[in-house]
Amino acid sequence: MVIEHLLKWMRTARVAERVAAASALARTFNDRDLSFEDRCAAEAALTLLLDDPSPKVRAAIADALSMSRRAPLQIVSALAADQPDVAAMIIGRSPLLTDADLVERVCSGDPAIQLLVARRPLVSLQVSAAIAEVAEVCACVALVGNSGGKVAAISFRRMIERHGDNADLRDAILKRPDLPSDCRHMLLVRVGEAFKTSPLLLKLVGPQRAERITREACAKASLTLIDGARPDELGALVEHLRLSGELSASFVIRAIAHGKIDFFGAVMIALSGQTESRVRTLLARGNDVAVSALMRAAGLAEGIHRVILTALKIWREVANGKRVAGAQEVSWTMLKEVGGQGAEGELAGLLKSIHIEALRDNARGHALAIAAA
Structure with a gap:
């Protein structure tokens, strides 16, 4: 009887009246006391x-049912497939849409729909993986900025690989507290690539110097990333640096000059095949012969063993409270090991640059402390 009455009424009712009726009818599904017969009729x-010809009527239904767990699934599914302004409320809010439903809509290729999915209050790992793999950059930015969006490490990597040249995405990703350290390094490399090809920089200093400036800046920034990496992330960071070709002997020397002993240990574990406990024991109290054998097994050239051993001894004394030293003192002692300021060669040049950087950093820190006093 209700349906017959509705059919007759719809033929003559104005759009505004049908919108009000549709909204009221849809909201009845949120009533826990609604009888089974009334629910079926509604x-x-x-x-x-x-089937109403006016999208306003269907939009009113979508608005009323968009956050309901009691809504009829077939009606929610039909609304989700409606025109964008109707479907938006269902796709963006409905708890009845499964991960499979959402992934299907992400893969449809419609940027507006992808954006709606990325902005949902909760986005699962499966859905975020689909967004990372196929969505436009606007949806990726929205996902990363969504506090309710769960993003796996591999999804961060895919977004960086696909859209890492987009500044908005880089900024959004860097603000994520759950971003793995190797992904931070990937972003750093993308920024470096953009920087060294900057027309302004190339015009000011030329391509060769731009390459050198960028390389040194990335190396310094990578050291900062090591400080921010959790102990359980160091292995992944080492593997990322190795696969990207950036785990060079010069970077290892720079790291140990700055006291990144845990990172150096992770490098030795990855490259030597020795166990974590064995490497930690050797770095903590192993003699020069044993540590040199470890570095040899890791593939480090004999020519750099001496300076690494020198630095390691100093950092051991610092750790044991027997000495106060920092990168400035350690790099200077390493430089003296190869002949001091007058020494020539690639290793000496590297150690000089590390020492000069440490001097500048200390002077800058001292000046800032004076200014703040």
Whole structure:
């Protein structure tokens, strides 16, 4: 009887009246006390209203049912497939849409739909993986900025690989507290690539110097990333640096000059095949012969063993409270090991640059402390 009455009424009712009726009818599904018979009748009536020629009527239904867990699934599915302004409320809010439903809509290729999915209150790892793999950059930015979006490490990597040249995405990703350290390094490399090809920089200093400036800046920034990496992330960071070709002997020397002993240990574990406990024991109290054998097994050239051993001894004394020293003192002692300021060669040049950087950093820190006093 209700459906018959509704059919007759729809033929003559104005759009505004149909919108109000549709909204009220849809909201009845949130009423826990609604009887089974009344719920069935309301469901049948809403099914008829899905065929209403006015999108305003269907939008009113979508708005009323968008956050309901009691809504009829077939009606929610139909609304999700409606025109964008109707479907938006369902896709963006409905708890009845499964991960499979959302992934299907992400893969449809419509940027507006992808953006709606990325902005949902909760986004699962499966859905975020689909967004990272196929979505436009606007959806990726929205996902990363969504506090309710769960993002796996591999999804961060895919977004960086696909859209890492987009500044908005880089900024959003860097603000994520759960961003793995190797992904931070990937972003750093992308920034470096953009920097060294900057027309302004190339015009000011030329391509060769731009390459050198960028390389040194990335190396310094990578050291900062090591400080921010959790102990359980160091192995992944080492592997990332190795696969990207950036785990060079010069970077290892720079790291140990700055006291990154845990990172150096992770490098030795990855490259030597020795166990973690064995490497930690050797770095903590192993003699020069044993540590040199470890570095040889890791593939480090004999020519750099001496300076690394020198630095390691100093950092051991610092750790044991027997000495106060920093990168400035350690790099100077390493430089003296190869002949001091007058020494020539690639290793000496590297150690000089590390020492000069440490001097500048200390002077800058001292000046800032004076200014703040």
